[in-house]
Amino acid sequence: MSKAISKEQIKRIYALGSAIGILKSGDKDDELHCLVYSITKKDSIKSLTEAEFRKVEKALMEKMKIYRDNKAPKPKEKVKDETVAGMMTKAQQTKAWKLIYELIELDSRGSSATAGERMVGAIKKILNIQADVKKPFxxxxxxxxxxxIEQLKRYVASAECKVKKVRDNC
Structure with missing residues (x-):
């Protein structure tokens, strides 16, 4: 018989469930426990085996990715809605930031550049415009x-392709 998972692994499952909003404290019928039951047919997270933990963790990580993809990026400072006619719209800016954050997630080199620095770099490379990190658009x-946006989409597609190649060759 397989041994039960560690306290750290139990905490990880609860933390992931809380991060995506499917954990309700003290409720054994919350979405987290329903997910665990649907995967393992067990009511208790404490009774999971190592293999069951990995399956549940994988499912939670997939839900986390979907949750992040649907959540708009948070601006660092409150910016007034000053969309000027003929200039980049708020919707375009939001899409550009979303693509930059996707690139950060796919970065295999582990660059320490911030999202703002990456955006400024992309603007310089793609449009040949020197932008400010605080107001890049x-x-x-x-x-x-x-x-x-179209060029950033291409960068994301290229990065996804590279990640897939690395994953398939391992």
């Missing part, structure tokens, strides 16, 4: 914003 037109 201030000089970008609607058309340039569309072009920036």
């Amino acid at each position: 201030v000089w970008i037109s609607f058309e340039q914003g569309s072009f920036l």
